[in-house]
Amino acid sequence: xxxxxxxxxxATATTLRHWIAGRPDPxxxxxxxxxxxxxxxxxxxxxxMATVADTDRAVEAARVAFESWKxxxxxxxxxxxxxxxxxxxxxxxxxxxxxxxxxxxxxxDALGEVARGIEVVEFACGIPxxxxxxxxxxxxxxxxxxxxxxxxxxxxxxxxxxxxxxxPMWMFPLAxxxxxxxxxxxxxxxxxxANFIAEAFAEAGLPEGVFNVLHGDAVAVNRxxxxxxxxxxxxxxxxxxxxxxxxxxxxxxxxxxxxxxxKNHMVVLPDADMELAxxxxxxxxxxxxxxxCMAISVLVAVGDAADELRPRLEERMSKLTTGPGxxxxxxxxxxxxxxxxxxxxxYVAQGEAAGAELVVDGRSLQVDGHADGYWVGPTLFDRxxxxxxxxxxxxxxxxxxxxxxxxxxxxxxxxxxSEFANGVAIFTNDGGAARRFTHEVEVGMVGIxxxxxxxxxxxxxxGWKASLFGDTHMHGMEGVRFxxxxxxxTGRWPDPRHRGVDLGFPQT
Ligand code: NAD
Numbered sequence: 001x002x003x004x005x006x007x008x009x010x011a012t013a014t015t016l017r018h019w020i021a022g023r024p025d026p027x028x029x030x031x032x033x034x035x036x037x038x039x040x041x042x043x044x045x046x047x048x049m050a051t052v053a054d055t056d057r058a059v060e061a062a063r064v065a066f067e068s069w070k071x072x073x074x075x076x077x078x079x080x081x082x083x084x085x086x087x088x089x090x091x092x093x094x095x096x097x098x099x100x101x102x103x104x105x106x107x108x109d110a111l112g113e114v115a116r117g118i119e120v121v122e123f124a125c126g127i128p129x130x131x132x133x134x135x136x137x138x139x140x141x142x143x144x145x146x147x148x149x150x151x152x153x154x155x156x157x158x159x160x161x162x163x164x165x166x167x168p169m170w171m172f173p174l175a176x177x178x179x180x181x182x183x184x185x186x187x188x189x190x191x192x193x194a195n196f197i198a199e200a201f202a203e204a205g206l207p208e209g210v211f212n213v214l215h216g217d218a219v220a221v222n223r224x225x226x227x228x229x230x231x232x233x234x235x236x237x238x239x240x241x242x243x244x245x246x247x248x249x250x251x252x253x254x255x256x257x258x259x260x261x262x263k264n265h266m267v268v269l270p271d272a273d274m275e276l277a278x279x280x281x282x283x284x285x286x287x288x289x290x291x292x293c294m295a296i297s298v299l300v301a302v303g304d305a306a307d308e309l310r311p312r313l314e315e316r317m318s319k320l321t322t323g324p325g326x327x328x329x330x331x332x333x334x335x336x337x338x339x340x341x342x343x344x345x346x347y348v349a350q351g352e353a354a355g356a357e358l359v360v361d362g363r364s365l366q367v368d369g370h371a372d373g374y375w376v377g378p379t380l381f382d383r384x385x386x387x388x389x390x391x392x393x394x395x396x397x398x399x400x401x402x403x404x405x406x407x408x409x410x411x412x413x414x415x416x417x418s419e420f421a422n423g424v425a426i427f428t429n430d431g432g433a434a435r436r437f438t439h440e441v442e443v444g445m446v447g448i449x450x451x452x453x454x455x456x457x458x459x460x461x462x463g464w465k466a467s468l469f470g471d472t473h474m475h476g477m478e479g480v481r482f483x484x485x486x487x488x489x490t491g492r493w494p495d496p497r498h499r500g501v502d503l504g505f506p507q508t
Pocket of ligand 1: 158160242259261293
């Protein structure tokens with residue numbers, strides 16, 4: 001970047017603050033991190049990196065707010081969620097532009113992300129119904145039993161860069177509607193969406209301290225994981241970080257759900273509609289430049305499916321337009337950082353060296369007028385084998401591997417042999433094959449002729465194996481259970497005729 005350009009961007013870059021107790025934190029930050037527009041390399045924001053003391057302030061604000069928030073009626077909590085839903089819907093373009101500027105994804109994709117997040121807010125509007133308990137009259141002589149669900153306290157949310165609006169919205173709507181207070185630690189790579197959400201919540205009437213934003217890195221996260229006033233941790237990120245969060249927070253007695261990385265397979269049987277399968281593979285592999293935890297990165301072609309698919313993929317890839325996310329013609333944006341671009345390019349080199357056939361190489365892609373952007377174009381490998389790093393590792397970029405297998409059984413063995421188990425798809429016109437696949441596959445989310453089977457807000461999102469540490473998935477009823485704990489009550493209002501002591505268990 002030239003000196004003049006650097007000076008210009010430094011002047012226009014927003015300096016963010018943590019959002020604590022309903023306002024921008026007045027404490028002067030000790031360290032600011034630059035946030036870049038991945039399409040230009042320019043600095044567009046600076047985020048404070050939280051210290052342990054900052055983290056403690058945010059948790060304390062949430063702890064204080066919990067005392068009154070948990071006593072706020074369900075109807076009032078639902079009303080605030082309805083107001084939040086209206087605000088986010090009205091201002092979704094603004095939020096999507098923020099996402100595109102810092103993440104790089106194309107605007108239509110950012111709008112889709114915001115829409116999916118709002119659906120969880122809509123689901124949380126039903127909180128009075130969602131936390132209803134059960135009641136049994138007369139479980140024993142004159143005794144009734146019932147169950148209630150209560151909030152946990154302060155919940156920490158730790159989120160990744162790839163969905164800076166949607167992934168926090170998987171967590172905080174249900175957490176807050178259920179009566180908890182929340183400290184969000186968003187990704188330091190695209191932090192501004194979190195402040196936008198905090199401001200919207202304030203406008204929607206959420207009391208101060210119920211939703212807090214703490215910017216930072218491992219320092220903030222590690223303090224949250226050990227803080228005695230944090231009751232639960234909900235996190236999404238790469239597998240090593242998810243494992244660390246799960247192990248540390250559970251050791252400190254917290255309830256944890258930690259979603260990890262992925263390597264998602266799409267199995268194509270020879271009877272599939274090849275045009276549909278090729279369209280689906282392109283969208284699922286290269287949308288958001290492959291930076292989706294549900295992206296398809298391995299195409300498992302059974303029998304002669306590879307020969308049918310490969311020319312169709314090449315043809316579609318040659319027509320894809322990569323460019324800045326806010327350009328209407330762009331279908332794919334840049335990688336999020338220069339490091340991410342270099343890591344993806346390094347994997348492509350490893351794949352070539354290992355003997356995979358590099359059919360389309362995106363490394364030399366240039367985008368007119370954007371020489372400093374973090375570009376890698378759509379990339380396709382064929383004849384990939386399971387010992388190659390491009391198969392075993394999550395690349396998190398626009399790289400699609402074709403693995404050729406002879407039979408359905410081989411395909412199933414491949415998918416079930418993977419360390420990761422987030423999403424999987426099968427493309428076929430054979431209902432019986434699809435049904436058997438759904439039954440036998442050991443993966444958390446399954447698509448039948450649907451490449452990215454992301455569950456709706458009223459179902460739950462989550463993988464198996466190294467894609468999830470913990471027991472509950474995000475949103476849906478599993479989300480409600482994660483953010484509440486059950487209490488079983490047994491009660492008796494003594495019948496005035498009752499007399500006598502009984503030391504045994506009741507028999508009737
Ligand atoms: P990341 O693991 O680098 O970071 C996630 C969060 O953890 C961030 O807030 C970050 O600040 C924090 N963090 C990073 N290193 C840490 C450390 N050493 N100690 C404590 N905290 C740390 O992930 P990312 O690069 O931001 O996001 C991409 C990853 O997230 C991919 O692996 C992707 O598959 C995964 N992801 C998974 C899902 C899912 O549903 N399973 C959804 C979205 C993203």
